[in-house]
Amino acid sequence: MKVYFIGAGPGDPELLTLKARRVIGECPVCLYAGSLVPPEVVACAPPGARVMDTAPMTLKETHAEILAARERGEDVARVHSGDPSLYGAIAEQIRLLKRDGLAYEIIPGVPAYAAAAAALGQELTIPEVAQSVVLTRVSMKSTGMPEGETLEGFARTGATLAIHLGVRALLDIRRRLAPFYGDDCPVVVAYRVGWPDQKLIRGTLADIRERVRAEKITRTALILVGPALREGQAFVDSALYDPAQPHVLRPKTATKPG
Numbered sequence: 001m002k003v004y005f006i007g008a009g010p011g012d013p014e015l016l017t018l019k020a021r022r023v024i025g026e027c028p029v030c031l032y033a034g035s036l037v038p039p040e041v042v043a044c045a046p047p048g049a050r051v052m053d054t055a056p057m058t059l060k061e062t063h064a065e066i067l068a069a070r071e072r073g074e075d076v077a078r079v080h081s082g083d084p085s086l087y088g089a090i091a092e093q094i095r096l097l098k099r100d101g102l103a104y105e106i107i108p109g110v111p112a113y114a115a116a117a118a119a120l121g122q123e124l125t126i127p128e129v130a131q132s133v134v135l136t137r138v139s140m141k142s143t144g145m146p147e148g149e150t151l152e153g154f155a156r157t158g159a160t161l162a163i164h165l166g167v168r169a170l171l172d173i174r175r176r177l178a179p180f181y182g183d184d185c186p187v188v189v190a191y192r193v194g195w196p197d198q199k200l201i202r203g204t205l206a207d208i209r210e211r212v213r214a215e216k217i218t219r220t221a222l223i224l225v226g227p228a229l230r231e232g233q234a235f236v237d238s239a240l241y242d243p244a245q246p247h248v249l250r251p252k253t254a255t256k257p258g
Helices: 018-024 059-072 091-099 112-120 151-155 167-181 208-214
Strands: 002-007 029-032 050-053 076-080 103-107 133-137 160-164 186-191 199-204 221-225
Touching: 002 018, 002 091, 018 076, 018 103, 029 059, 050 059, 059 076, 059 091, 091 103, 112 160, 112 186, 112 199, 112 221, 133 151, 151 160, 151 167, 167 208, 167 221, 186 208, 199 208
Parallel strands: 002 076, 002 103, 029 050, 029 076, 133 160
Antiparallel strands: 160 221, 186 199, 186 221
16 A cells, blocks of 8 residues: 655645546545645545544544555545645654555645745746745744744845744734835735635735734735735846847857848
């Protein structure tokens, strides 16, 4: 048997990859994180499949379900929100699978920051404004951040920040980022991207907390911060399609004399 860690994307069932949908549809056991993955995403599980919401379960309990599936010779679809490589808590699950000699495979999914940018209808890397995206989080009630990985350190680069697990820390986020980006720096809080009740709240470091509080949002939100989010700003064209910038697939056109 094999355990498949499957990225379910941000919530829209149509954002499942073809492989993810096929594998979920073939596995007799489906364990999904129901607090972040809507039931519609796993509705393609085969008839009679054992489909369990793992939100109230512990690591030990979910692993016990996997071990029981091995005894039955059944593959397991372990469905996580977004992409499993980002805050998917799969590292500790993989450690147990390796300990017990179980095979596994990871199927990537659409990460929340990419889905949020698509919903906003804009790019996160604007030429000569911001060419990097930093995926990070704040500690809150989760495990602590490694030494050196601070919001202040990332802010010094001027990059676009995609901050996870921080919607309850907006006051602290403003305090730490405003000295580098300025209070008027654009911020977007993307709530439940891809779900029917999706909300995209635009503001600045100065006012985003009040805007979010007015919407009564306290969880399941991604915070995007950075000058690349500013609407209507002037910027230069990328060199990617510039005829003056030849590359191997677009050689420089020779100019005829006279």
